[in-house]
């Protein structure tokens with residue numbers, strides 16, 4: 245059994261590839277270039293928007309055949325079933341039995357975009373696990389990287405709200421478990437980190453690690469939406485991101501830690517460790 249990793253050159257997919265490699269489990273990285281970030285990892289050309297690439301993962305020379313897939317649908321939080329359904333259906337027709345789908349903590353089954361893909365897996369009767377991560381620690385070295393380096397600032401519409409920040413490596417560990425466990429969980433897991441931090445508190449922690457003051461600029465949801473648009477994000481995504489930050493402010497992300505244990509996957513990595521390990525990125 246081989247696992248096909250869509251988004252296999254990305255953060256969660258790349259970590260998943262390393263975990264499968266370390267466990268000596270066969271896997272195949274899917275990427276638009278047909279290359280993996282690690283030359284030792286086998287890769288195939290795959291583009292969600294080009295059905296002629298779907299067959300590549302199912303050719304006769306892929307031994308053992310692909311029978312499970314990590315799904316990172318294109319378009320992130322705005323991913324649609326119209327775009328991702330054709331490949332999922334194709335994979336099922338080729339014998340794939342198990343899927344692990346990445347959505348997000350506030351995505352409800354059956355709701356537009358990612359929630360429809362979640363429902364589609366259930367309707368198809370395949371083995372599945374839907375991973376619903378909270379906000380990634382790695383946002384501090386992506387979305388926030390430039391503003392921390394340039395303005396010593398993190399900006400959000402999340403006010404004093406707290407987040408159980410999770411590492412993408414722990415999201416990958418959840419994916420690994422769901423893909424390799426003998427009996428498929430056939431459920432959804434909130435994927436959370438072990439500690440709650442507001443952005444104020446995270447900025448204080450980062451300040452002490454960097455030895456310079458990092459502040460949290462508190463925007464309204466509308467200001468935040470405009471800011472995302474100014475950074476080049478499409479209007480609908482800008483609106484969604486600002487709205488998700490409003491939910492943090494209202495305590496909805498912090499409340500996830502009180503959900504029943506069986507519906508949660510709690511990672512091990514903590515924010516302080518992440519800041520210490522990546523300290524050089526924010527040094528100017």
Ligand SMILES: NC(=O)c1ccc[n+]([C@@H]2O[C@H](COP(=O)([O-])OP(=O)(O)OC[C@H]3O[C@@H](n4cnc5c(N)ncnc54)[C@H](OP(=O)(O)O)[C@@H]3O)[C@@H](O)[C@H]2O)c1
Nearest residue numbers: 251253254255256257275276291292320321348378379380
């Ligand atoms: N940021 C957060 O706090 C947060 C929280 C919860 C959930 N999420 C979810 O996590 C997702 C990102 O996951 P991630 O961090 O693992 O991904 P990532 O590092 O952003 O990587 C995205 C991957 O998608 C691949 N890709 C892009 N377009 C493609 C296409 N047309 N066909 C095939 N592959 C394509 C890229 O591979 P190639 O370029 O090599 O083809 C890349 O490997 C978000 O989209 C969001 O839905 C994020």
